[in-house]
Amino acid sequence: MIRTKLSEAFISLAQSNINYSLGLNTQLTKETLCQRTGELCVMRAYFERQQYLIDYALAALLRRKARNLGLLLVYTLLVFLFASVLLLSQGLRREAAILLQDAPEMIVQRLVAGRHDVLPAVELETLRRIRGVGEVRGRLWGYYYDPVTKANYTVMAAPERNLSNDRMLIGIALSRVRQVGVGDVLSLRAADGTPALFRIAGVLESTSELLSADLVLVSAAAFRTLFQMPPDQYTDATLTVRNPREASLIAQKISLALPASRPLLRTEILRTYHAVFDWREGITFLCLAPLLLAFLVLAWDKAAGLSPEEKREIGILKAIGWETGDILRMKLWESALLSLTAFLIGYLLAWWQVFYAGGRLFTPVLKGWSVLYPDFRLTPAVGLAQILVLLAVTTLPYMVATLIPGWRAAITDPDAAMRG
Amino acid sequence: MIELHTVSKIFNQGLPNECRALREVSVRLERGGITVFKGPSGSGKTTLLALVGCLARPTSGRITLNGRLLSNLPERFLTDIRRHTFGFVFQQFNLIRGLTVLDNVMLPAYPLGRSHPELKSAACELLERFGLGGKALNRVEWLSGGEAQRVALARALINDPAVVIADEPTANLDSALSREVLALLGDLATQGRTVLISSHDPLIIEATLVNRVIELHDGQILGAALAVA
Numbered sequence: 226m227i228r229t230k231l232s233e234a235f236i237s238l239a240q241s242n243i244n245y246s247l248g249l250n251t252q253l254t255k256e257t258l259c260q261r262t263g264e265l266c267v268m269r270a271y272f273e274r275q276q277y278l279i280d281y282a283l284a285a286l287l288r289r290k291a292r293n294l295g296l297l298l299v300y301t302l303l304v305f306l307f308a309s310v311l312l313l314s315q316g317l318r319r320e321a322a323i324l325l326q327d328a329p330e331m332i333v334q335r336l337v338a339g340r341h342d343v344l345p346a347v348e349l350e351t352l353r354r355i356r357g358v359g360e361v362r363g364r365l366w367g368y369y370y371d372p373v374t375k376a377n378y379t380v381m382a383a384p385e386r387n388l389s390n391d392r393m394l395i396g397i398a399l400s401r402v403r404q405v406g407v408g409d410v411l412s413l414r415a416a417d418g419t420p421a422l423f424r425i426a427g428v429l430e431s432t433s434e435l436l437s438a439d440l441v442l443v444s445a446a447a448f449r450t451l452f453q454m455p456p457d458q459y460t461d462a463t464l465t466v467r468n469p470r471e472a473s474l475i476a477q478k479i480s481l482a483l484p485a486s487r488p489l490l491r492t493e494i495l496r497t498y499h500a501v502f503d504w505r506e507g508i509t510f511l512c513l514a515p516l517l518l519a520f521l522v523l524a525w526d527k528a529a530g531l532s533p534e535e536k537r538e539i540g541i542l543k544a545i546g547w548e549t550g551d552i553l554r555m556k557l558w559e560s561a562l563l564s565l566t567a568f569l570i571g572y573l574l575a576w577w578q579v580f581y582a583g584g585r586l587f588t589p590v591l592k593g594w595s596v597l598y599p600d601f602r603l604t605p606a607v608g609l610a611q612i613l614v615l616l617a618v619t620t621l622p623y624m625v626a627t628l629i630p631g632w633r634a635a636i637t638d639p640d641a642a643m644r645g
Numbered sequence: 646m647i648e649l650h651t652v653s654k655i656f657n658q659g660l661p662n663e664c665r666a667l668r669e670v671s672v673r674l675e676r677g678g679i680t681v682f683k684g685p686s687g688s689g690k691t692t693l694l695a696l697v698g699c700l701a702r703p704t705s706g707r708i709t710l711n712g713r714l715l716s717n718l719p720e721r722f723l724t725d726i727r728r729h730t731f732g733f734v735f736q737q738f739n740l741i742r743g744l745t746v747l748d749n750v751m752l753p754a755y756p757l758g759r760s761h762p763e764l765k766s767a768a769c770e771l772l773e774r775f776g777l778g779g780k781a782l783n784r785v786e787w788l789s790g791g792e793a794q795r796v797a798l799a800r801a802l803i804n805d806p807a808v809v810i811a812d813e814p815t816a817n818l819d820s821a822l823s824r825e826v827l828a829l830l831g832d833l834a835t836q837g838r839t840v841l842i843s844s845h846d847p848l849i850i851e852a853t854l855v856n857r858v859i860e861l862h863d864g865q866i867l868g869a870a871l872a873v874a
Contacts, residue, residue, distance in 0.1 A: 270758030277755035288743035541739045544700055545753040546728030546804060548721055636720070640692075640701035643739065
């Protein structure tokens with residue numbers, strides 16, 4: 226049987242501990258030394274025993290290659306699917322949090338009977354007068370439906386870009402779907418029905434694609450022409466607060482000063498994102514639940530029913546001196562080796578799929594419902610709690626499913642087990 | 646010394662297919678030498694050896710080893726005794742397929758946690774002794790019947806047991822191979838081990854190496870009520 230490198234390392238570590246312990250303390254009496262040596266020998270024997278059991282478990286897995294390979298494939302697929310959903314949604318949540326770090330601390334919208342309405346410019350002055358409020362800026366933005374691509378774009382005025390009235394910057398997803406680039410002309414239909422022609426001055430960088438995929442940036446004047454927005458009105462306003470800890474207090478003051486307004490804090494927006502991703506994650510898991518059940522049935526069938534050959538093998542092992550505990554430990558190693566290998570391969574594949582292959586498998590469900598999907602790479606991140614939960618859900622049931630029949634066969638008299 | 650006092654073994658007790666394999670058997674087996682249990686198929690030879698070797702528990706009666714009662718010991722202690730006192734050679738060899746000859750020989754010592762180089766060297770030594778040194782890395786399914794039986798014998802000896810139990814060791818072998826196996830068992834007895842064999846092979850029963858023969862029929866020992874061997 227091949228002595229595994231892992232178990233070899235295990236033994237050499239134990240050996241080095243023995244040598245270290247014996248050599249370090251030169252003041253040890255002979256008796257203490259003997260006692261210590263005895264304890265360490267017991268420890269060494271324990272590690273040797275585990276190594277033999279791992280070797281045997283590995284050989285047992287290889288002896289039933291076809292069955293275990295099939296199980297490994299299904300198992301890996303299951304871990305891959307669940308890990309993909311978890312990693313993608315966690316990555317999106319993290320990405321949203323990173324992007325919102327640069328977002329304004331507060332957005333103030335105007336509501337008319339619960340419906341979003343434009344914000345009169347005079348209300349910006351009211352906001353500036355509230356104590357604790359820093360900079361206040363009116364924003365111009367709106368959704369534009371493009372019948373050509375059947376997609377919504379987010380059109381926004383960007384005074385800081387100093388764009389002339391016939392120039393625009395577009396997001397990379399829009400550039401892809403309309404097959405246009407820098408220097409090309411894009412025609413949008415203005416609110417009065419006339420075509421508005423814009424020359425593309427640039428394409429927004431892909432690093433910010435989560436927010437900019439469907440974005441169109443134009444000058445404020447061009448925006449007002451396109452949407453027929455009067456010069457004394459804004460879509461909403463952004464503001465900074467001098468003391469971020471007082472943000473909710475200032476939001477209350479704004480609600481009192483402008484009863485028709487709705488202040489939105491950055492933390493609330495982040496919470497909403499989390500809720501949306503949680504909901505979508507839950508729906509995806511619900512869809513994957515039948516797969517998990519199917520796997521559990523398969524695992525139970527494959528693992529729980531020991532073949533007569535396996536029962537006989539357990540009988541032989543017991544007859545030649547293995548005790549029930551040895552059989553159980555061997556079975557535990559066998560199932561752990563299979564399930565942990567599947568977990569490792571499945572998780573690494575999911576990692577690659579999500580962070581390096583664009584997570585295409587679950588993009589339609591988890592990224593959004595738009596026609597223009599942002600194409601971006603998530604920052605790789607590991608959540609220990611997430612790994613532990615996935616590990617528990619996928620490996621524990623299998624390990625239990627293999628242990629029970631192993632235990633049943635192991636408690637039978639060896640003679641009876643060998644006779645079958 | 647192994648003693649059996651009015652030992653009975655019933656399989657499937659209370660069921661329609663109940664089978665009385667042994668009926669109140671009492672026998673005393675002294676240390677050393679070769680003892681053969683003879684009798685036709687179904688006479689209870691294998692069951693008797695399984696009970697002696699702690700592979701099964703009697704339905705009733707007592708079994709003692711050097712005065713220590715075995716029949717009511719918990720499984721863990723029974724395994725410990727089986728591991729250190731008995732070595733088994735089974736009729737069907739019972740080697741683990743898919744493993745090498747060397748691995749099969751080393752298997753009984755795995756739970757003891759002996760160091761690998763030491764264990765491997767002991768196993769290789771045994772294989773050399775039985776003329777199988779060159780086949781150590783072969784898979785057991787490639788072996789002939791005689792070779793498999795010798796591997797089973799090497800495996801039985803890896804933990805250096807005081808008692809070797811061989812159940813029909815020549816059942817699947819031709820006369821030449823049977824003589825070879827018998828000679829090996831004789832060597833073990835010469836070394837001071839107790840060898841217990843079940844067989845209905847005349848070649849074994851009539852061999853001069855054999856010290857005692859106990860006959861069984863229908864789960865009972867023929868002759869004296871308490872056989873002393």
